[in-house]
Amino acid sequence: MNSIRFQVHLSEDSIIQYATRIEAPLQRIGGALIAPSTMPITFWKIADAPWLDMPEPLIHGKQQFHYGAPLTAGMDLDCDLSLTKVETKAGRQGALTLYTHSLTCSCAGKHIVTVETVLISVGDKS
Template sequence: MTKLHQRVQLSAEWISAYAKSIGAPMQTLNGVLIAPATMPVIFWKGFDIPWLHMNKPLIHGSQRFSYEAPITADMTLDCELSLTKIEKKAGKQGELTFYTHSLVCKCEGEHIVTAETVLIAVGGGI
């Protein structure tokens, strides 16, 4: 399985706590709290990601966000996490395996954000 689904409900308290944890300013749009742009990285906590179950450390390679609309308090997001590419490369410490992921979040069918994340396993992977 290379696709997982999850529903995420955002409260003003959750957005506020995340913003404070990263030192981001609180922002509002029409009186509604807006989530910091990097907040989708913590949506991963709700997924059980079977292709990343390995006895090797993972290194964060890169992350990119593409927004169509802001994430705001009281939004319910339908999120799909996909493994889009696995690539092996030679590194100084041995084989490296690059796992490229796409997290797509929609609200009421409207695209809100796509977050692309690359994680790297040292010594190979699946």
């Protein structure tokens, strides 16, 4: 299906801004600032996935995070975002199209996080 590769530099400023927006506490490990566990959802804006360029809004379905190590300030992440599945289901307000994604990020070859996300659009796509 569709997939893109991109890089993310995780700065202290970006972690502080995100943590402040979601009212998450700031934490450190070995002196390094740790990103809130949901921060990878912001990486999609950097990715600019062309298949997500839709006129209708997308609803967030579900999301799972699988961490191999914490996200910390100073990391240069190599990320892969893939659209792994598209399915249509009947909903109360019409057809629902479910877009399943996988975002995998590593740093210096070490797995950091994999995020599985389902986004939903409402309405007939035919």
